Amino acid sequence: MSGYLITVLTVISIQAIAACGLNVIVGFAGQISLGHAAFMALGAYATAMLCTKAGMGFWSALPLVLILSGSIGLLLGLPSLRVREDFLAITTIGINFIVEAVFLYTPFFGGALGISGIPRVYFLGEPLKGPGFLLLCLGFVALVMAICWWFTRSFAGLACFSLREEEAAASSLGISPVRFKLLAFVMGTMMAGLAGALYAHYMRMINATDFNFPYSVMMLSIVVLGGMGTLWGPLLGAAVLGSLPEIFRPLVDYRMLLYTALLLLMIRFQPGGLLGEPSLGRRLLSKMIPGKRVEEAL
Amino acid sequence: MELFLEQLLNGLAIGALYALMTLGLALVYGILRILHVAHAAIYSVGAYLGLWVFSWSGSLLLAALLAMAGCAFLGVAIERLVYFPLLRYPPYVPLIASIAVLLGTEEVCRLIAGPYILSFPAQVPLPSLKLGPLLLSPALLAVYITTGAVLLGLWYVVGRTELGLAMRATSQSRVMAEALGMNTHLVITLTFVLGSAIAALAGILVGIYYNQVYPTMGAVPAYKSLAIIVVGGLGSVSGSVVASLLLGLAETLLIGFADIPLPRDALAFMAMIGVLMWRSEGLFGSR
Numbered sequence: 001m002s003g004y005l006i007t008v009l010t011v012i013s014i015q016a017i018a019a020c021g022l023n024v025i026v027g028f029a030g031q032i033s034l035g036h037a038a039f040m041a042l043g044a045y046a047t048a049m050l051c052t053k054a055g056m057g058f059w060s061a062l063p064l065v066l067i068l069s070g071s072i073g074l075l076l077g078l079p080s081l082r083v084r085e086d087f088l089a090i091t092t093i094g095i096n097f098i099v100e101a102v103f104l105y106t107p108f109f110g111g112a113l114g115i116s117g118i119p120r121v122y123f124l125g126e127p128l129k130g131p132g133f134l135l136l137c138l139g140f141v142a143l144v145m146a147i148c149w150w151f152t153r154s155f156a157g158l159a160c161f162s163l164r165e166e167e168a169a170a171s172s173l174g175i176s177p178v179r180f181k182l183l184a185f186v187m188g189t190m191m192a193g194l195a196g197a198l199y200a201h202y203m204r205m206i207n208a209t210d211f212n213f214p215y216s217v218m219m220l221s222i223v224v225l226g227g228m229g230t231l232w233g234p235l236l237g238a239a240v241l242g243s244l245p246e247i248f249r250p251l252v253d254y255r256m257l258l259y260t261a262l263l264l265l266m267i268r269f270q271p272g273g274l275l276g277e278p279s280l281g282r283r284l285l286s287k288m289i290p291g292k293r294v295e296e297a298l
Numbered sequence: 299m300e301l302f303l304e305q306l307l308n309g310l311a312i313g314a315l316y317a318l319m320t321l322g323l324a325l326v327y328g329i330l331r332i333l334h335v336a337h338a339a340i341y342s343v344g345a346y347l348g349l350w351v352f353s354w355s356g357s358l359l360l361a362a363l364l365a366m367a368g369c370a371f372l373g374v375a376i377e378r379l380v381y382f383p384l385l386r387y388p389p390y391v392p393l394i395a396s397i398a399v400l401l402g403t404e405e406v407c408r409l410i411a412g413p414y415i416l417s418f419p420a421q422v423p424l425p426s427l428k429l430g431p432l433l434l435s436p437a438l439l440a441v442y443i444t445t446g447a448v449l450l451g452l453w454y455v456v457g458r459t460e461l462g463l464a465m466r467a468t469s470q471s472r473v474m475a476e477a478l479g480m481n482t483h484l485v486i487t488l489t490f491v492l493g494s495a496i497a498a499l500a501g502i503l504v505g506i507y508y509n510q511v512y513p514t515m516g517a518v519p520a521y522k523s524l525a526i527i528v529v530g531g532l533g534s535v536s537g538s539v540v541a542s543l544l545l546g547l548a549e550t551l552l553i554g555f556a557d558i559p560l561p562r563d564a565l566a567f568m569a570m571i572g573v574l575m576w577r578s579e580g581l582f583g584s585r
Contacts, residue, residue, distance in 0.1 A: 026390075032389075032390050032393075079571060079574065079575060082574065082575065082578050085389055086327075086331070086333055086389055086532060087528060087532070087574065087578070089333065089389075089390065089393060090333070090524045090525065090528050090570070091528075091570075091571060091574060093521055093524060093567070094525060094567030094568075094570050094571055095567075095571075097521065097563065097564050097567045098564050098567055098568060098571075100564075101561055101563070101564035102564075104561075105561065213521065214401070217394070217397050217401075220390070220394060221394060221398075224390070224391070224394055253409065254409070256401065256402075256405045257402060257405040257406065257409065260398045260399075260401045260402035260405065261402060263394075263398045264380070264395055264398045264399065264402065267384070267391060267394055267395045267398065268380070268383060268384070268395070271384065271387045271391045
């Protein structure tokens with residue numbers, strides 16, 4: 001594999017991890033979040049600070065990073081509980097702008113220069129680069145997918161689904177909206193924190209503007225494109241939206257325009273996403289694989 | 299004291315510009331319940347159209363009229379082609395489509411007019427007014443007069459005409475209005491015409507006030523006006539006007555006197571989250 005391909009695949013798998021986290025919040029628990037990049041930023045800055053200033057390694061910093069991004073996610077999830085739908089979407093946009101501004105304007109976090117000199121990840125004494133780092137990312141993708149799969153089959157996941165479909169009915173059956181929405185929020189932000197940490201160690205220098213609002217929009221586009229609330233949707237969405245800019249690269253000037261046009265056409269004609277409920281992809285898969293296996297797998 | 303008054307006047311002008319940017323958004327949200335982020339795209343297209351017509355004809359009035367007409371057309375096109383087919387889906391679907399339209403329009407502007415900042419060399423045909431020690435520049439006066447006229451006109455249209463009645467009825471319940479024989483689609487179209495024309499005016503005024511027009515000029519207003527309509531109470535037009543003026547004043551006075559290390563754009567969102575914690579339906583909302 002060429003280095004170029006490995007780079008693209010690594011970026012796609014990091015985005016897939018974050019998208020899985022967003023899918024837990026948006027697809028499983030039905031809470032629109034347009035500030036997911038902020039939680040990636042929290043993970044990335046946490047690991048960057050721990051590794052450059054406190055001299056820790058990736059593996060010893062990782063649990064702290066996850067706890068930190070999870071607990072800040074919990075803290076920021078609390079205001080989101082009070083609002084719903086459109087108000088929630090705008091509140092999360094606000095969280096994104098505030099987190100970005102705090103990192104960008106605080107000298108402690110490197111200000112506009114960001115943080116550079118983040119060390120490589122070591123595994124069994126060997127620094128991981130190129131294919132090695134890709135394997136590490138793919139391993140984390142598998143782990144995150146396994147957690148999502150377990151979540152869809154656990155009581156907590158089913159409780160989230162019921163809250164997403166009909167909150168009043170679910171809470172009348174004794175399912176606490178606060179507890180399970182917060183659980184989904186914390187799970188999602190921890191996955192975003194993990195993706196952010198991987199991103200920081202891959203790029204080895206980070207800047208607050210890497211995690212701006214358009215990045216959050218792209219995250220939500222990945223989830224919507226793949227199929228919200230499905231298990232494999234975020235992965236497929238990350239692969240498609242991650243490779244599109246590369247495919248369009250020869251058309252440098254028109255790249256963003258084609259990208260947005262394609263996104264618009266996609267939303268216009270397949271608003272359920274590639275693997276969502278009324279979609280083409282799901283019907284094709286059902287035709288190829290008989291029985292109810294497709295419904296269960298997605 | 300003089301400095302304070304000057305800052306007050308500037309803050310009021312910025313608030314008035316915010317109000318012009320946000321009015322269309324509040325109208326559209328009231329009637330369709332869609333967060334019309336692409337409204338900011340219409341606003342920057344309005345600035346470009348205005349600049350283009352002005353440098354070609356030299357008449358500011360003609361520039362404003364043609365830009366308003368062009369933007370009205372663009373607004374209706376967005377409504378017909380993008381929002382209308384998506385109305386039966388959950389609100390995030392039109393929201394993402396709207397953001398895609400915003401980013402796409404920015405790209406079109408960049409491809410056509412280039413990525414650099416263009417200046418808007420228009421002289422507003424107004425005298426500068428002297429109020430004691432204070433000097434009101436023509437651009438400042440133009441902002442005040444235009445905003446006042448637009449607000450007055452909008453108040454008349456929404457409150458006193460049949461179209462306004464139809465708009466209010468449609469925003470209360472589209473199904474009911476339709477059942478009573480109203481052509482709600484026409485009402486929606488006219489709402490987009492009205493909102494987009496106001497956005498074009500805002501674009502031209504901002505272009506003149508700051509003397510710059512550039513492709514991404516809609517980016518910050520897009521998200522800031524979302525914060526404004528939330529603080530004002532989603533869908534409440536008068537609420538969004540008051541919130542715009544408050545935000546313009548707060549920004550200018552806080553940056554001028556309190557020396558806050560955070561940028562003014564983050565301030566709007568902090569105010570918004572504060573207001574939401576206190577009243578989850580916004581300052582003037584009812585739910």
